[in-house]
Amino acid sequence: MPELPEVENLRRGLNSRIKGQIVKKVSVFAPKLVSGKGNVRHASGAKTRLFIRAFKGEKIQDIERRAKNLIFHFQSGKILLVHLKMSGQFVYQERHKNVVEGGHPIQLSEIKLPNKHTRVIFELNKGVLYYNDTRMFGYLLYYPTIGTLIRENHFHKLGLEPFDPHFTLKYLAEELKKKTGKIKTVLMGQGIVTGLGNIYCDEVCFAANIRPTRRANSLKPNEIKKLHLAIQHILKRAIEMGGSSIATYRLADGSRGNYAREHRVYGKDGKPCVICGEDLKKIIVNNRSTVYCASCQV
Ligand SMILES: [Zn+2]
Known part of the structure; x- marks a missing residue:
């Protein structure tokens, strides 16, 4: 499982490559991953359709990290919250360029993209961002605003970030x-x-x-x-x-x-x-x- 330094490096890598890009199309192959969090999750057709619709045409403004969560901010204010859990990975591929990836290690046999572990695909204007997850404990959740994410109290059990000035x-x-x-x-x-x-x-x-x-x-x-x-x-x-x-x-x-x-x-x-x-x-x-x-x- 990636720890904080690995997720922070993934965040920096993604920010340097996909910030400012526009989502052209979203494909979901494992509806469970976009339907909720926790160990017992059921695939929701309505949530999956909403997820696919929500990000189409949206511009990625910034990617932030809270503990091991990645928070994608879109220009419109929409939010994508991602936790890689045990085996999630992002792989970004730009046309005619090498594959770049972060999170769970990629297997050389699975370098072909998409592969059998690809669960969500974001087609961007310059390249494609794949979310792969062998064990499917990770999640990708849509929130219409940062306020809706905060109201859900997603991070209430988490302590301070190690570099927060309040961590004295x-x-x-x-x-x-x-x-x-x-x-x-x-x-x-x-x-x-x-x-x-x-x-x-x-x-x-x-x-x-x-x-x-x-x-x-x-x-x-x-x-x-x-x-x-x-x-x-x-x-x-x-x-x-x-x-x-x-x-x-x-x-x-x-x-x-x-x-x-x-x-x-x-x-x-x-x-x-x-x-x-x-x-x-x-x-x-x-x-x-x-x-x-x-x-x-x-
Ligand atoms: Zn010693």
Whole structure:
């Protein structure tokens, strides 16, 4: 699943290529994906017809990101909200040019477009934007205005963006005090700050010398300070590096994310800690593999 740095890079890549373009035609091959969100969804013919009609002739003004959601703003005020979930990907192809993609990795056998996993096609004035999704957990939703999206309270469970000026040390300390869960579980919940999935949670806990199983409300002021710095530093660096290139994940400009080279604990169980040399340990937290150094992280 792409994490925040990968979605941010996809957003930047899409903005540089499709901003200002006009949607000529929309085709939907999996009505379920445009009919709602959540695990149980039913295809709606009415919603699908509305989705197809709504974007025709519309000019793409900007693409914004909130946590791992992409919000496409059209000049008329219409909104397209997209979440890639486990296996969604966007592939943009301009006539006579190479394919560019972002999100879930594309398989070389599926480089032909459209392919059997193509669920929605947006024909633009200069090229074609394909939404592919093997497992179909992602969604693409139409809102007539930003107000209708906000009123639906779509983002109410999400905490602050890591680079929001309100995400201060004081805020983090106050929020952690209210939580009794393990620090990794609390951070992965996204309710305090967004952007920390499995990879970046392990990396920030290591950088802050905090064991992922510590209770959130047990952290001391100097530990919270280190954690706050680590969250901002690691996510900023990961975005700059284009995200973590896992397997064949690639960015919207076709390049690879390079942050994986800088991982210090994620995926490195049994290897020596870069600080103390002890073997890194692997445990399960929040049903996810978690790697940490038992001597550096207390
Ligand atoms: Zn160590």
